[in-house]
Amino acid sequence: MESAYVILRDRRFWAGLTGLGLVLGVAGPFGTVTSLPLLPRIAYWLFMVYLTGPFGLLCSRAFSAGLRRLGLSDLPAGMFAGALTGLPITVLVHGANAILLAPGDLALDPIPLSLSLIGISIAISFAVTLAFHRLPETPAPADTAATASEPSPRLLERLPADLRAPLISLEATDHYTRVTTDQGSVMILLRFADAIAEAAPTPGLRVHRSHWVALDRIAAVRRDGPRAVVTTSDGRDIPVSRANVPALQAAGRLPQG
Template sequence: MTDTPLHLAKRELQRLLTSPKVWIGVLAVGLIAGLSGPFGTIDHLSPLPRLIYWILLSASAFFIGSGVGTFAHCALRPRLPDLVATLVAGLCVGIVLTAILAAINREIFGISPLDPEHLLGTFANVGVISLIVTLAFVAFDRLDETPDDTPQTPRPADALLRRLPPEKRGPLLSLSATDHYVEVTTPNGSDLVLMRLSDAIELATGVDGLQVHRSHWVARAAVAGPRRENGRLMLRLTDGRDIPVSRTYVSAVKDAGLIPE
């Protein structure tokens, strides 16, 4: 697949657009803002136009901001420390959303998008919000990866499985790298998580499994048996998929008892 920031941004945007939970959240924010009428909109717009204004603004800000943020972060991450790349990405989101909001306000309120005072005021609000939201997402990711220190026994790969939709969580079957994503598969389905395979494998600590290819990890309980396809060694999983075994990992797979000596 094409491993470019634009490709990854499109993929992330597609994932968000098809998520009912994301749409519920976006509509909820739009409705709350439409009813409360912040930033003077309650004085300038009647209830129905105000609701439409804030719902459209919330949706465009979230989805466009997510696409811009993912693109900027993926483009900058190889060149900058992760936190710096995240902050710069948040700043880029703020600039783009300021331009969009200025264009919308021009059509609705007749405010010139070239008015320096209006632009600076808008960017001060939108830019700060974008940075805070970006940092919050990073903090949530860090918390998801932090082991639970409570006396309860943590479930294997719990920090990784929390990143999946609830209906797809279950015993871990395999991890497969694709671009900057990892396809996490359980008996209830699979989903893409934006992270490195090595980080996903680390979060899978506690699950009896091993890496069998530079792009694949499997749980031992998920392996039904070995097979060969055009001379290539494959592992047939319990869900019917075949995972390739590269030469580098053949010895480890044999030591694990997954293929005969």
């Protein structure tokens, strides 16, 4: 769910909701153009998109993650997640309308309105998936401290300037990767495999399905049965899966045993 919270902190998401609310407020769909004056209509639609937008995003991301675990690819998962999200959204909208509107303010009966809301939920979920699916962040200017003889990992160009420092670790979270450097950590919208590729030329190992560590930032390694645990230079423990123990031994970081 952390990826949803990253989107909720993105100004583009809130700007999109605001723009949608204003457009709906002016257009007045579902009969509100005749039942509500302009300013109350705009206020109503802004309230509705601010109410349903974040709630729908959280539901959609949760459903989408579950569907991807079942084997669906990103875009179909986004569409089906939108359909599932439309169900609680419909309940939420009907409840809000019962409080905010008088009987007859909407031109649609409950069932057609519910079907319309599910369709809108599918469209919005699909659009959000497209907008945030592997969307690269704008690269910041290259760090002037990097030298031509020691190229800086391309991954650092995606980080805020104050975090551009030697890499410690990468951690996969849904479509996002948490990048940790000597100066701190940040979540970026990038697949784990792509983040590892962009970490070059920093020497490192993928020690787990969801973890990569820089070799020169391994402070200690201890065995944990057939597995192992790496302690990084910033004091964190990172699990090493059984399948990756030989690679750690080959790198000279764990004695044979």
